[in-house]
Amino acid sequence: DAGITQSPRHKVTETGTPVTLRCHQTENHRYMYWYRQDPGHGLRLIHYSYGVKDTDKGEVSDGYSVSRSKTEDFLLTLESATSSQTSVYFCAISEGTVNTEAFFGQGTRLTVV
Amino acid sequence: GNSVTQMEGPVTLSEEAFLTINCTYTATGYPSLFWYVQYPGEGLQLLLKATKADDKGSNKGFEATYRKETTSFHLEKGSVQVSDSAVYFCALQDMFSGGYNKLIFGAGTRLAVHP
Numbered sequence: 001d002a003g004i005t006q007s008p009r010h011k012v013t014e015t016g017t018p019v020t021l022r023c024h025q026t027e028n029h030r031y032m033y034w035y036r037q038d039p040g041h042g043l044r045l046i047h048y049s050y051g052v053k054d055t056d057k058g059e060v061s062d063g064y065s066v067s068r069s070k071t072e073d074f075l076l077t078l079e080s081a082t083s084s085q086t087s088v089y090f091c092a093i094s095e096g097t098v099n100t101e102a103f104f105g106q107g108t109r110l111t112v113v
Numbered sequence: 114g115n116s117v118t119q120m121e122g123p124v125t126l127s128e129e130a131f132l133t134i135n136c137t138y139t140a141t142g143y144p145s146l147f148w149y150v151q152y153p154g155e156g157l158q159l160l161l162k163a164t165k166a167d168d169k170g171s172n173k174g175f176e177a178t179y180r181k182e183t184t185s186f187h188l189e190k191g192s193v194q195v196s197d198s199a200v201y202f203c204a205l206q207d208m209f210s211g212g213y214n215k216l217i218f219g220a221g222t223r224l225a226v227h228p
């Protein structure tokens with residue numbers, strides 16, 4: 001199994017509070033991604049990174065920010081959590097070259113109450 | 114923009130039945146196509162892939178053929194098992210502006226196989 005660890009695995013937080021999810025990899029892959037999974041929507045890309053300090057927005061980036069200060073860590077921050085951000089969040093990594101597969105973490109279930 | 118459309122589930126089958134899960138895509142270029150599987154409580158894992166037209170990806174008895182003329186990548190298996198119960202995602206690999214890659218996923222199809 002690819003070395004990807006997401007933390008925490010489960011979190012309940014209150015509306016308006018900041019939340020940070022962490023993705024840690026031991027594969028030295030260049031690309032890292034954050035997706036959210038919601039019923040009927042599949043996986044939607046929030047943000048991605050193509051190198052240290054190189055990040056960009058995905059299709060559903062509003063309300064989220066990311067940081068990548070080291071190759072192995074990619075942090076997703078909800079500055080002020082809302083109920084619409086209740087979801088399962090997946091981190092993925094890939095070498096990034098054409099036709100290479102992505103490897104996924106086990107997910108973080110976030111509930112905003 | 115590029116997109117992936119999958120048949121809605123859930124799909125419920127008896128063990129040893131034939132499985133088809135439809136997937137069609139919209140893309141401006143020539144994307145790579147993937148099927149990922151998600152077992153309960155786990156992340157996604159690659160099931161199979163195809164990188165160009167007429168390629169057939171296969172793994173664990175599952176197959177899918179990249180059909181450019183119909184923009185399709187349907188997943189098939191001749192005889193399903195209870196252990197195949199999972200959610201299946203069709204995906205295409207797209208290029209960001211600037212040449213970076215991302216995966217675009219369909220909504221997923223839940224498969225339930227009963228004895």
